Amino acid sequence: MVMSHGSWYACTDPAAEAWPCDTGEAYPSYRGYGYLGEKLAERGFIVVSLSADGINLTSYDYGDRVRLINEHLRLWQQLSTGGGSLADKLPQLRGRVDMQRVGTLGHSRGGKGVMWQASDKHRDEIPNGVRMGAVLALAPVKFDHPEGDNSDTLITRTPVAVVTSGCDGAVKEAGQDYLNDAEGRTTKSAYSVSLRDGNHNYFNTQWTPPAQLGKDDSTCPDRELSPATQRDALTTYAVAFFEKNLKNNASGEDLLTGKRALPGAVSTARVVEPVAGP
Structure with a gap:
């Protein structure tokens, strides 16, 4: 499992202009x-x-985030066969990592x-x-530039899931459009x-008050979920999704389809059924 964050903050001092941080320290969003x-x-x-702090401060190319993930996957693939630069740092995992069942999770950007x-492209x-x-x-950014590399129109053969929040003051529920992309195309x-009643920042403990740069971005603060409740709902959903698709354990399928409620949260689930394909 590889998790990647996105943040406006790369350094603990928001005024930082260079990487490594010319003022402050790297912000520990990861x-x-x-x-x-x-x-x-x-x-x-x-x-x-x-940690994507260097990218947050220096690049607006979303492909750079993917290249960071892919570089880590390359190192882990080497470790899975017993070698590479991680072998001395993680000797207990040499030859014991299954790179045929990899999952990723990304928040915001x-x-x-x-x-x-x-x-697929x-x-x-x-x-x-x-x-x-x-x-x-998780609460992803969503916009399309059909002619550019930053186009994020989703046509994929990979199982995907999207989690959004109705009180998200940062990106709202734009991520639901990824399922519109997948309709009639996903296999x-x-x-x-x-x-x-969830918001954008409570999924990350470093973005949640009283963390140094934490803030409440909710558009409905009078009825928002508590940070703990929001995280419990995400954890329950994410475990069900990754168990189903990486371990062939469908015991949480009812959570994914909305037939069973997530703990403490009112939620609306959606499923796009696959079409025939490779």
Whole structure:
């Protein structure tokens, strides 16, 4: 499992203009998903959360986020065969990583990044020996530039899911449009869920008050979900999605389809059924 974030902040000082940070220190957004990583690890997943701070400060090319992920996947693929630069740092995992069952999760701009990677037109950029089995976009950015590399129109053979929130003050529920892209095109089921009273930032503990740069971006603060409730709902949904698509365990299918409620949250689920294809 590889998790990628997106943030307006690369350094603890928002006035920083150069990388490495010319003022302040690197902002630890990647640590904000530890609660989710721990739950996935309890289920047997190996979980890595990437820092994209340098990209946040220097690049608006969403392909750079994917290239960062792919470089990490290349290193892990080498480790899976017993070699590479990670072998000395993670000797306990040499030859024990299954790179045929890889999942990614991206939040915000990172969500757009993993969907960009999941698109069939970018499939050839995934390192040899790596098979993408599941992609989850969390409150992702969504816009289309049909003629440019930043186009994120989704046509994919990879199982995907999208999580959005009805009170998201940053990107609203634009990510639901990824399922519109997949309609009639995907050869694997595509899922989405909208948390009615969730916001954008509470999915990341480093973006949640009282963290240094944390803020409440909710458009409905009078009825918003608590951070703990929002994270519990995401964790339950993400575990069900990755268990189904990476471990062939469909016991959480009812959570993905909305037949069973997520804990503490009112939500609306959607499923795009696959069409015949390769």
